[in-house]
Amino acid sequence: MKKSICLYFQVHQPTRLRQYRFFDIGKDSHYYDDFANRTILKRVAQNCYLPMNELLLEAISKSKGKFKVAFSISGSALEQFDRYAPEVLDSFRKLAATGSVEFLCETYYHSLASLASPSEFLHQVMKHKKHVEDTLGVTPTAFRNTELIYSDDIARQVYELGFKTMLTEGARHIMGWQSPNYLYLAESQPKLKLLLRNYGLSDDIAFRFSDKGWGEWPLTAEKFVGWLKDAEGDIVNLFMDYETFGEHQKAESGIFDFMRSLPALVLKDGGFDFVTPSQAAKNIKPVGSLSVPDPISWADEERDLSAWLGNELQQDAYNKLYGLTEKLAILADPELWADFGHLQESDHLYYMCTKFFSDGEIHKRFSPYDTPYEAFINYMNVLSDFIIRINNAQ
Amino acid sequence: MRVLMFGWEFPPHIAGGLGTACEGIVKGLAYNGVETLFVMPNASGDEDQSATTILNASDVAVQNVSSTVEEFINKVKFFYVDSNIVPYVDPDEYFEAIEKMKANGLKQTTIGFGQKFKFSGKYGANLMEEVSRYAQVGGTIAMQHIDEFDVIHAHDWLTYLAGIAAKELTGKPLVVHVHATSYDRGDEKHMDSRVLDIEKRGMLAADRVVTVSDLTRGIVINKYGIDPAKVVTVHNAVDFSGREDISVERGVKDKVVTFLGRITFQKGPEYFIDAAAKVLKRTKNVRFVMAGSGDMMNRAIRQVARMGISDRFHFTGFLRGAEVQKMFALSDVYIMPSVSEPFGISPLEAMRTGVPSIISHQSGAAEVLKYALKVDFWDVDALADDIYALVSYPALTEFASKQGYDEVNELKWNGATAKLKKVYESLL
Numbered sequence: 001m002k003k004s005i006c007l008y009f010q011v012h013q014p015t016r017l018r019q020y021r022f023f024d025i026g027k028d029s030h031y032y033d034d035f036a037n038r039t040i041l042k043r044v045a046q047n048c049y050l051p052m053n054e055l056l057l058e059a060i061s062k063s064k065g066k067f068k069v070a071f072s073i074s075g076s077a078l079e080q081f082d083r084y085a086p087e088v089l090d091s092f093r094k095l096a097a098t099g100s101v102e103f104l105c106e107t108y109y110h111s112l113a114s115l116a117s118p119s120e121f122l123h124q125v126m127k128h129k130k131h132v133e134d135t136l137g138v139t140p141t142a143f144r145n146t147e148l149i150y151s152d153d154i155a156r157q158v159y160e161l162g163f164k165t166m167l168t169e170g171a172r173h174i175m176g177w178q179s180p181n182y183l184y185l186a187e188s189q190p191k192l193k194l195l196l197r198n199y200g201l202s203d204d205i206a207f208r209f210s211d212k213g214w215g216e217w218p219l220t221a222e223k224f225v226g227w228l229k230d231a232e233g234d235i236v237n238l239f240m241d242y243e244t245f246g247e248h249q250k251a252e253s254g255i256f257d258f259m260r261s262l263p264a265l266v267l268k269d270g271g272f273d274f275v276t277p278s279q280a281a282k283n284i285k286p287v288g289s290l291s292v293p294d295p296i297s298w299a300d301e302e303r304d305l306s307a308w309l310g311n312e313l314q315q316d317a318y319n320k321l322y323g324l325t326e327k328l329a330i331l332a333d334p335e336l337w338a339d340f341g342h343l344q345e346s347d348h349l350y351y352m353c354t355k356f357f358s359d360g361e362i363h364k365r366f367s368p369y370d371t372p373y374e375a376f377i378n379y380m381n382v383l384s385d386f387i388i389r390i391n392n393a394q
Numbered sequence: 395m396r397v398l399m400f401g402w403e404f405p406p407h408i409a410g411g412l413g414t415a416c417e418g419i420v421k422g423l424a425y426n427g428v429e430t431l432f433v434m435p436n437a438s439g440d441e442d443q444s445a446t447t448i449l450n451a452s453d454v455a456v457q458n459v460s461s462t463v464e465e466f467i468n469k470v471k472f473f474y475v476d477s478n479i480v481p482y483v484d485p486d487e488y489f490e491a492i493e494k495m496k497a498n499g500l501k502q503t504t505i506g507f508g509q510k511f512k513f514s515g516k517y518g519a520n521l522m523e524e525v526s527r528y529a530q531v532g533g534t535i536a537m538q539h540i541d542e543f544d545v546i547h548a549h550d551w552l553t554y555l556a557g558i559a560a561k562e563l564t565g566k567p568l569v570v571h572v573h574a575t576s577y578d579r580g581d582e583k584h585m586d587s588r589v590l591d592i593e594k595r596g597m598l599a600a601d602r603v604v605t606v607s608d609l610t611r612g613i614v615i616n617k618y619g620i621d622p623a624k625v626v627t628v629h630n631a632v633d634f635s636g637r638e639d640i641s642v643e644r645g646v647k648d649k650v651v652t653f654l655g656r657i658t659f660q661k662g663p664e665y666f667i668d669a670a671a672k673v674l675k676r677t678k679n680v681r682f683v684m685a686g687s688g689d690m691m692n693r694a695i696r697q698v699a700r701m702g703i704s705d706r707f708h709f710t711g712f713l714r715g716a717e718v719q720k721m722f723a724l725s726d727v728y729i730m731p732s733v734s735e736p737f738g739i740s741p742l743e744a745m746r747t748g749v750p751s752i753i754s755h756q757s758g759a760a761e762v763l764k765y766a767l768k769v770d771f772w773d774v775d776a777l778a779d780d781i782y783a784l785v786s787y788p789a790l791t792e793f794a795s796k797q798g799y800d801e802v803n804e805l806k807w808n809g810a811t812a813k814l815k816k817v818y819e820s821l822l
Contacts, residue, residue: 022683022708023720026645316699373695377709384681384705388646 004235004275004284005228005266006195008144008167009242011049011073012110013041013080014347016368020378025385031339036368038084045085048246053091055256059263060100067263068100068274071242072144075108075128076345078135089135096136102276105129105140105163111344112308114145114154115295116322119329124341125161142166142277146346148197148239148298149305152188152291159189165281167239170196171296171303181233183284187291193281194290197239197298201227206240210253218254221261225269234284235275239298300355308349313376318349320383327390336393339386343379351375395818396429398543398560400532400553402515404434404441404448409517411739412573415606416549418633420446422811428818431543433535433556435528436515451531454538455510522588525552532556533563540564545818547571551589554596561599567821570600577613578660578734594618602817606630606737607758628814629762630737631807634746640716642723649680649785652725652749654718654740657688662731662754662771667694669731671701672778673785680706680785685721687712722747726791727784731771732757741766745802750794752780762805765797 018033059067073092081088095101107113108128113121125143133139142165143158150168158166170180180196204224208214216223228236241248249255266272275283299307309315321343328340351367352375369375399420403413420430424445437450511527514520536546536559547569548557554570561568576585576593597603597618603625605611611627614620651673653666663684670682684694684707691709698707713721722728728744728751737758741751745766753760754771767784769776784791 022710023724024645025708026647027643312696312699313704316702316704319702320705371692373692376695376699376704377711380704381708384708385645387705 001234002273003228003231003233003271004280005272006070006235006237006275006277006280007068008070008072008104008237008239008277009244010144010240011071011077011242013037013044013074013077014110014345015076015080015342016040017348017378017382020381020385022381025381026388029339029385029389031382031385032342033368037080041080041084044243044247045081045088047251048243049085049088050091051251051256052242052245052259053088053095055260056101057091057094057098059260060095060098063263063267065098065100066267066274068102068276068279070102070104070142070276071095072104072106073132074106074110075124075131076110076342078131082135093136096138100276102142102278103132103136103138103140104142104144104167104277105132106144107146109341109344110146110346111341112146112149112318112346112349113344114149114157115305116318117325118157120322120325120344121157122161124344142281144168147307149295150194150292150297151295152186152293154295155186155189155192155194155292159186159192164191165193165195165277167195167237167277168197168292169296169298169303170198170237173303174290174292174296178288178290179233181231181236182287183234183280185286185289187289190289193286195235195237195277195280197237198231199298201231201236202238202240205238205255205258206244206248209244209249209255209258219258221258221265224258224262225265228266229269229271234287235280306355307353308346311352311354311372313352313354313372314349317352317376317379317383320380320387324387324390327394331390331393333393336386336389339389343383343386348375348379352379395427395545395815396543397423397431397818398536398539398546398566399430399432399446400528400546400548400556400560401432401434402550402552404432404437406440407438407515412550414633414739415573415630417442418631418807419811419814421633422631422807422809423814425808426812426815428811428815430547431539433532434515435513435524449535449539451528451535452510452513452515454531454535456530456534521552525555525592528553529555529559533559536560536564536566545569545821547818548596548600549573551593551596554592554599557596558599567601568599569602569604569817569821570596571604571606572597572610572614572736573606574736575610575613575617577617578610578736580659600624601821602626604628604814604817607761609734609756609758609761610736626813626817628810628817629758629805630739631805631810632739632742632746632802633807634803637746639747640719640723642720644724646681647679649726650683650724651680651727651729651781651785652683652685652721652744653729653731654685654713654721654744655730657684657686657691657694659690660733660735661688662733663690663694664697665731665771665774665777666729667697667701667707668774669729669777669781670707671703672774673781674703674706676782677786678706680781682707683710683721683725684708685710685713685718718743719747722749725749727752727781729777729781730754730757730759731769731777733771735759742802742805745795745798748795748799750784750791750798752777752784763798763801765794765801767794 016033016036107124113124143163144167148169180198184194186192296303351369352372354372401416405413405417430446432446433449435451437448441448545567546557546560548554549571550573557568576590597620605627608627611625614625615622655661657663698704728749730741730753732754735757741753744751752767756771760768767780
């Protein structure tokens with residue numbers, strides 16, 4: 001049997017908040033920095049989404065459909081494409097039309113709802129599923145949670161929402177001696193199949209590709225195919241942010257040339273085939289089941305929730321936000337629900353992370369704020385206004 | 395009666411409260427028939443000179459006015475140390491000053507006789523050098539104007555060396571005015587011994603030491619060992635003339651309880667937060683605002699988050715000019731829980747806006763404000779009680795607001811400086 005290669009790319013853009021001061025509370029309920037959101041989205045579209053989609057489309061057509069990839073595009077990102085760069089949506093539709101691209105389901109707002117509230121989780125998953133159907137014309141059948149967050153409890157909920165396949169991190173502290181290069185089952189729900197990210201090979205592309213201090217630099221497609229051959233097991237899951245291509249790894253690094261040569265080289269070898277997550281779950285035999293009592297994720301060294309809920313600032317903001325679920329339940333105001341959704345984007349909590357010494361640099365690189373404290377103050381000011389609106393609507 | 399006065403700043407360009415107090419004092423003295431020559435390191439030319447004559451030390455060349463000045467300069471040179479430890483600056487300003495210095499590649503220069511020195515007049519990284527240069531120029535100015543004054547008056551440690559130089563050269567009596575001491579700025583372990591030394595030299599050399607409160611008078615006597623017989627309290631006042639009442643539209647319906655000032659140990663921010671948490675347990679219709687910045691700000695934010703009250707406790711960051719007035723106008727209760735406050739002018743500003751204030755007994759303002767509510771800074775329960783009362787019982791709030799407004803309007807510099815005039819007269 002051939003070894004399967006499963007490529008999945010995450011597409012997400014947060015809805016960044018404007019500077020929102022105490023003096024604005026109760027007076028101005030527009031929370032977003034439209035200018036920054038538009039500018040950043042247009043830049044990333046030019047550097048990454050448009051050229052990379054084009055590259056993948058070409059690779060699929062050259063391979064006569066044998067090259068396959070999967071995407072998950074958050075609802076927040078889909079909204080921004082629609083508003084600022086509809087041509088990106090068109091190019092994703094072209095990819096969908098090839099039949100070689102699978103689109104996954106996630107929480108619409110790239111949120112932590114799976115941890116906070118089963119009803120909110122259900123609401124967002126269904127909202128995302130419907131939105132993907134409406135915009136891209138395909139129905140998602142596999143699920144990836146925000147930042148690959150996963151636990152036994154989440155597995156049960158995801159299966160009940162109708163998904164038979166889920167993606168998560170091959171976290172070392174969960175896997176122990178086991179390899180991520182096999183198909184597994186959820187111990188809490190044995191009908192749910194799990195694909196585990198091979199973080200070593202994924203991060204070779206996503207994080208290390210342009211690092212000249214890395215012993216393996218420069219990474220060529222030939223070298224990488226060699227590593228895929230050496231990898232034991234049935235499947236190699238390469239999961240990464242889509243912005244890797246042209247944003248995190250700039251075009252000058254040669255990342256596009258690398259990705260242009262990789263599909264043909266992999267197929268030429270004869271020992272591999274490309275699969276999408278749902279195909280992998282159907283074709284490959286599971287080797288065992290995994291128990292994950294405490295949530296894992298693909299973030300930082302810890303591969304846990306500490307990037308979003310690691311300090312008291314993040315915990316208080318999170319508790320205050322999800323404390324509103326009950327009051328919102330009886331309100332049918334679409335504007336309130338949209339703001340509630342955007343305020344749930346996990347990015348807002350990520351900006352408040354204070355892990356300065358190890359992964360703080362990564363956090364800082366992606367944050368519009370100078371310090372986590374500023375991120376917290378601004379977020380809480382916005383949330384305070386939002387709470388006033390909810391109370392007024394009761 | 396004529397006074398040669400050494401200050402560090404004067405409105406409109408001010409970094410702290412010292413400049414505002416100096417303006418009130420010279421105006422009050424003018425009202426009481428006392429003429430002043432006001433020396434400052436770096437005048438901009440747009441200062442209001444209706445009540446005083448301003449002499450800009452940056453315009454004056456150092457002169458070899460007598461053999462003693464050389465000896466004195468040799469003494470003050472001791473204080474010129476190329477160091478960045480400056481206790482008077484808040485961390486933000488300090489950081490900015492250092493960055494600016496690096497960017498400009500500023501070199502510290504020495505001045506010789508016949509040369510001028512361009513002072514920054516700020517509380518920057520080369521403060522110590524400026525202080526000793528100011529003494530050299532101050533001595534020169536005193537000799538140049540020797541026939542134009544009867545008494546020398548120096549405000550805070552920054553100007554004490556200039557005051558001493560003027561006294562040594564002219565033989566005229568010296569008054570030093572203590573607006574703050576090292577003991578109010580931090581605990582004894584973290585004090586800058588150079589500042590402490592200048593403070594003590596100034597107080598010892600002075601013929602009279604004026605303090606802004608009895609609290610500060612006690613510190614001067616007990617901590618600096620100054621003879622009580624020469625230490626006199628003249629409480630601060632505040633000048634509201636030309637102040638326009640601003641009206642603001644409120645965004646929140648809840649009562650707003652405000653802390654406004656540097657977020658440092660001295661100001662007691664953590665007691666405010668503890669009290670806020672207690673009040674919020676009993677009533678929800680209230681919000682707390684901590685306006686300002688400082689080295690304890692991040693710690694304060696964490697404390698608020700840990701207590702789970704961050705949806706009701708807001709931070710504004712550093713507020714400038716009109717924003718400060720706006721913040722007072724948006725407030726229902728003002729809190730100053732200072733651990734040690736020589737005077738503390740902010741509750742007067744609040745009460746002038748009709749905002750009832752709760753202040754700590756450990757502040758000079760507590761000695762003059764009858765209609766402010768007073769608690770010990772550490773007594774968080776009492777503070778919470780008073781906040782709760784002021785947001786819950788309109789009768790109390792209206793009473794405190796009205797009486798407080800009338801009270802602070804009576805605290806005029808004309809009265810305070812009449813006492814200051816008596817101090818001068820006792821020296822002649």
